[in-house]
Amino acid sequence: MKRTGSDGKPIEIPTGATSRQGSDGHVVAIRKGYTSREGQDGRVVAIPPGGTSRQGADGRVVAIPKGYTSRQGSDGRVAAIPPGGTSRQGADGRVVAIPKGCSSKQDANGRVKVVRPK
Numbered sequence: 001m002k003r004t005g006s007d008g009k010p011i012e013i014p015t016g017a018t019s020r021q022g023s024d025g026h027v028v029a030i031r032k033g034y035t036s037r038e039g040q041d042g043r044v045v046a047i048p049p050g051g052t053s054r055q056g057a058d059g060r061v062v063a064i065p066k067g068y069t070s071r072q073g074s075d076g077r078v079a080a081i082p083p084g085g086t087s088r089q090g091a092d093g094r095v096v097a098i099p100k101g102c103s104s105k106q107d108a109n110g111r112v113k114v115v116r117p118k
Contacts, residue, residue, distance in 0.1 A: 003027050020044050037061050054078050071095045088112045 004010045007025035017031045024042030033049040040059030047053050050066035058076030067083045075093035084100035091110030098104050103115045 001013045001015075002010050003013055003019050005021045005025045005027035009026060011019070011027045011029060013019050013029045014031060017029050019027050019029050020036050020038075021027045022038050022042045022044035026043065028036065028044045028046055030036050030046050034046045036044050036046055037053045038044045039055055039061035043060060045053060045061050045063045047063045048065050051068075052064045053061050054064055054070050054072075055061045056072050056076045056078040060077060062070065062078040062080055064070050064080045069081045070078050071081060071087045072078045073089050073093050073095035077094055079087055079095040079097045081087050081097040082099050085102075086098045087095050088098055088104050089095045090106050090112040094111060096104065096112040096114060098114055101117055103117075104112050105115055106112050
């Protein structure tokens, strides 16, 4: 089934799932067993079973799956960090999760990028 939000973007809703539209007009599919939460910015996120969520100072909500940790950057955004992973904050204030086995580099704009192993 497809559903289009007031933002005009269509989204495929998997069988057995529901959907929720945030006040920003975007529709999000919510799979069976998941919950949802809307941030101050109007965005909805799907939260996996056993997981939680965290709202950053910027008003965005991020889903934190079970076993993950989280960290907020000085820009107010939250990043979910996978088990065994680390995080790095760039000069732009954004925190980026670095999965286990990956490295990172900072670009000319101060944004950290994940570098996957070759």
